[in-house]
Amino acid sequence: MLQGNGALITSRTQDTVQLEIRKIAVRDLSKARDxxxxxxxxxxxxxxxxxxPAVDVVVELIGGTDAAYDLVEAALxxxxxxxxxxxxxxxxxGGPLFALSKEHNAxxxxxxxxxxxxxxxxxxxxSLVGNRIESIAGIINGTSNYIxxxxxxxxxxxxxxxxxxxxxGYAEADETxxxxxxxxxxxxxxxASLAHGFVIDPExxxxxxxxxxxxxxxxxxxxxxxxxxxxSLVHKCQNxxxxxxxxPSFLSKKHIxxxxxxxxxxxxxxxxxxGESLFYGRGxxxxxxxxxxxxDLVEAAxxxxxxxxFLPYKESGPLREIDESKTSYYVRFSxxxxxxxxxxxxxxxxxxxxGISGTHSPVDADNPDAEFLEMVFLLHTCPFGQLKLxxxxxxxxxxxxxxxxxxRIENL
Amino acid sequence: MLQGNGALITSRTQDTVQLEIRKIAVRDLSKARDxxxxxxxxxxxxxxxxxxPAVDVVVELIGGTDAAYDLVEAALxxxxxxxxxxxxxxxxxGGPLFALSKEHNAxxxxxxxxxxxxxxxxxxxxSLVGNRIESIAGIINGTSNYIxxxxxxxxxxxxxxxxxxxxxGYAEADETxxxxxxxxxxxxxxxASLAHGFVIDPExxxxxxxxxxxxxxxxxxxxxxxxxxxxSLVHKCQNxxxxxxxxPSFLSKKHIxxxxxxxxxxxxxxxxxxGESLFYGRGxxxxxxxxxxxxDLVEAAxxxxxxxxFLPYKESGPLREIDESKTSYYVRFSxxxxxxxxxxxxxxxxxxxxGISGTHSPVDADNPDAEFLEMVFLLHTCPFGQLKLxxxxxxxxxxxxxxxxxxRIENL
Numbered sequence: 001m002l003q004g005n006g007a008l009i010t011s012r013t014q015d016t017v018q019l020e021i022r023k024i025a026v027r028d029l030s031k032a033r034d035x036x037x038x039x040x041x042x043x044x045x046x047x048x049x050x051x052x053p054a055v056d057v058v059v060e061l062i063g064g065t066d067a068a069y070d071l072v073e074a075a076l077x078x079x080x081x082x083x084x085x086x087x088x089x090x091x092x093x094g095g096p097l098f099a100l101s102k103e104h105n106a107x108x109x110x111x112x113x114x115x116x117x118x119x120x121x122x123x124x125x126x127s128l129v130g131n132r133i134e135s136i137a138g139i140i141n142g143t144s145n146y147i148x149x150x151x152x153x154x155x156x157x158x159x160x161x162x163x164x165x166x167x168x169g170y171a172e173a174d175e176t177x178x179x180x181x182x183x184x185x186x187x188x189x190x191x192a193s194l195a196h197g198f199v200i201d202p203e204x205x206x207x208x209x210x211x212x213x214x215x216x217x218x219x220x221x222x223x224x225x226x227x228x229x230x231x232s233l234v235h236k237c238q239n240x241x242x243x244x245x246x247x248p249s250f251l252s253k254k255h256i257x258x259x260x261x262x263x264x265x266x267x268x269x270x271x272x273x274x275g276e277s278l279f280y281g282r283g284x285x286x287x288x289x290x291x292x293x294x295x296d297l298v299e300a301a302x303x304x305x306x307x308x309x310f311l312p313y314k315e316s317g318p319l320r321e322i323d324e325s326k327t328s329y330y331v332r333f334s335x336x337x338x339x340x341x342x343x344x345x346x347x348x349x350x351x352x353x354x355g356i357s358g359t360h361s362p363v364d365a366d367n368p369d370a371e372f373l374e375m376v377f378l379l380h381t382c383p384f385g386q387l388k389l390x391x392x393x394x395x396x397x398x399x400x401x402x403x404x405x406x407x408r409i410e411n412l
Numbered sequence: 413m414l415q416g417n418g419a420l421i422t423s424r425t426q427d428t429v430q431l432e433i434r435k436i437a438v439r440d441l442s443k444a445r446d447x448x449x450x451x452x453x454x455x456x457x458x459x460x461x462x463x464x465p466a467v468d469v470v471v472e473l474i475g476g477t478d479a480a481y482d483l484v485e486a487a488l489x490x491x492x493x494x495x496x497x498x499x500x501x502x503x504x505x506g507g508p509l510f511a512l513s514k515e516h517n518a519x520x521x522x523x524x525x526x527x528x529x530x531x532x533x534x535x536x537x538x539s540l541v542g543n544r545i546e547s548i549a550g551i552i553n554g555t556s557n558y559i560x561x562x563x564x565x566x567x568x569x570x571x572x573x574x575x576x577x578x579x580x581g582y583a584e585a586d587e588t589x590x591x592x593x594x595x596x597x598x599x600x601x602x603x604a605s606l607a608h609g610f611v612i613d614p615e616x617x618x619x620x621x622x623x624x625x626x627x628x629x630x631x632x633x634x635x636x637x638x639x640x641x642x643x644s645l646v647h648k649c650q651n652x653x654x655x656x657x658x659x660p661s662f663l664s665k666k667h668i669x670x671x672x673x674x675x676x677x678x679x680x681x682x683x684x685x686x687g688e689s690l691f692y693g694r695g696x697x698x699x700x701x702x703x704x705x706x707x708d709l710v711e712a713a714x715x716x717x718x719x720x721x722f723l724p725y726k727e728s729g730p731l732r733e734i735d736e737s738k739t740s741y742y743v744r745f746s747x748x749x750x751x752x753x754x755x756x757x758x759x760x761x762x763x764x765x766x767g768i769s770g771t772h773s774p775v776d777a778d779n780p781d782a783e784f785l786e787m788v789f790l791l792h793t794c795p796f797g798q799l800k801l802x803x804x805x806x807x808x809x810x811x812x813x814x815x816x817x818x819x820r821i822e823n824l
Contacts, residue, residue, distance in 0.1 A: 275697075278691075
């Protein structure tokens with residue numbers, strides 16, 4: 001990208017920015033590589049990159065949170081701006097790194113860490129700088145989104161859809177962080193810490209993956225007017241609490257996020273003055289990631305001040321407990337077909353003051369006396385903790401044959 | 413916004429930015445105003461704002477291209493950064509202002525000039541700085557979009573839909589620039605000049621409004637799988653020519669831009685590395701505009717260098733002639749119902765080597781012998797000039813009762 005578009009970048013910056021690669025640290029010098037970088041640029045010692053006085057900006061694209069931490073720490077201590085695409089590093093160990101950045105007046109640029117080529121970091125740090133950010137809702141893991149879409153369109157089970165995603169290169173050999181929600185959660189943590197100004201402890205964040213989503217619930221969702229999406233939410237509650245969740249959720253088919261297909265990402269942001277806006281694009285891949293890294297490099301080259309963009313500026317803030325977070329719900333009960341099942345469940349819900357907005361159970365038109373095995377309730381908005389208490393009681397009923405399946409219905 | 417969120421802005425900028433209003437120039441001091449700015453801030457002399465030594469940044473929100481020009485010129489000559497939302501000013505007279513900006517090292521920030529609260533200027537100037545920009549396609553006039561939507565949904569004629577838009581405050585008392593396409597065209601000109609680095613002469617840009625769109629064509633569009641949208645396009649042709657057009661066009665119902673409803677705006681950008689991305693949000697109104705102006709103010713406050721963002725850096729560039737621009741087309745002919753009509757039209761098209769991909773004429777199922785009055789042809793891709801020549805001949809046919817109606821079918 002620098003070879004092909006470097007002259008364009010220099011023109012666009014009125015001849016102020018020329019980007020040249022001075023050093024490339026790799027694990028294995030003998031590995032075959034694309035591109036024609038001269039062999040003398042390569043080193044296996046990470047710190048060579050920081051210590052070379054010809055290097056003005058350090059780019060970290062190693063991944064992981066150990067060697068990457070050491071490199072970024074060394075660069076910041078040397079007063080060199082850092083460009084990174086490492087969401088895990090910043091979400092897990094961002095606190096000390098942001099403090100070093102401030103101390104040494106060396107900015108950290110991380111557009112590539114969230115949603116690949118979508119400039120959502122810049123939007124939150126700069127375009128929304130004058131807005132209180134009321135909510136952020138994102139589809140920010142393309143692998144999960146692709147798998148859920150194939151389960152929806154083709155009726156595939158989770159294992160088959162995952163297998164397909166791997167064959168097409170949409171899932172890594174080790175898909176763990178993509179499908180257990182943590183890749184998306186790391187991104188949401190970064191967005192939340194920018195939007196609300198404090199470093200967020202990942203251990204306090206609620207994260208559920210897509211591994212247990214079934215074709216049955218996807219079908220029921222569709223019949224009810226919803227799609228199932230792995231949604232990451234950062235919501236400012238009325239009392240000032242910040243609620244952060246990543247989980248498979250029901251979303252109205254009419255919502256614009258419902259049309260985010262395949263490996264695309266999208267982030268919807270609501271500001272108190274801006275109103276609603278949406279940013280959509282490729283969430284991963286070589287080109288989009290390079291595009292964000294180069295944009296950050298230009299930023300770093302033009303700007304030696306650490307205060308650009310806003311970083312966390314408070315030690316802590318009011319994180320909402322997951323049990324207090326409120327939405328409406330879809331709950332599917334697996335039951336024995338016996339008289340009184342509905343009444344038993346409904347009366348427990350009533351005792352817990354949880355309203356029912358609808359029920360749904362699949363009917364076999366050809367066989368109206370077929371055994372009645374799945375019962376869906378749509379429940380009014382209530383705190384998650386209140387629902388959990390009710391469901392603990394329901395589970396004890398003799399008619400219940402499995403743990404109830406719960407999805408939040410997000411009314412974004 | 414500064415009163416309510418000013419402290420937040422200062423925190424987010426690590427205490428480096430405090431925005432205070434020092435002077436407000438107005439036409440009429442006696443006019444009642446919202447807000448509680450002290451009376452001694454107001455003046456009727458525009459230049460008081462520039463000349464006050466306490467003023468670091470000048471915000472121009474006057475509109476028009478005369479007094480606004482004088483104000484911006486004076487500010488730049490005084491070396492003061494300018495924030496403006498004035499698309500007409502920059503599209504019509506941007507050349508000399510950008511030159512002054514460079515000469516006096518005083519940046520012009522104009523996020524509010526294009527698509528209200530959507531940070532598309534920042535996206536093009538900064539996030540896409542490393543990309544060759546292959547295309548920009550936008551719905552960037554909310555008034556037109558609202559009117560077309562009401563014509564589509566409620567079958568209203570243009571005058572009725574315009575009347576409704578005015579009653580709801582979605583159209584100005586003088587709607588001219590909104591409905592004749594020039595408001596959108598000014599925005600497209602600004603985006604094109606950033607994307608391709610040269611100042612664009614508005615007189616060389618093709619612009620058509622929505623005033624002549626009929627419910628009939630909207631219905632036919634829908635029956636064929638399209639919606640009619642006022643689209644602004646900036647397209648880089650294979651030979652390097654830049655094609656800029658604003659006109660009502662057919663767009664597949666499945667395209668994401670087809671779901672941009674009401675007064676919302678959206679801009680789709682394709683970069684050579686980034687791939688496709690889309691920015692969506694409110695295109696106008698007090699809150700979104702203020703949001704962009706304040707973001708620019710923070711930018712101006714943090715940054716005294718004129719080289720941030722990329723501005724036009726070339727005197728001129730290769731603008732494509734409209735007659736050479738290629739799309740496929742929808743053409744509706746009003747005809748006398750007489751034998752041979754279709755053959756006559758089709759043979760002229762064939763002589764001009766224009767392929768027909770489909771035909772459509774409304775059939776009254778209850779009355780198959782009803783008079784045949786409207787004939788639609790869908791035509792293969794060809795240069796607009798080639799189509800015009802063919803249509804000039806078709807118009808001379810005795811069976812043709814009105815000028816053919818042409819819409820481009822945009823395959824974005």
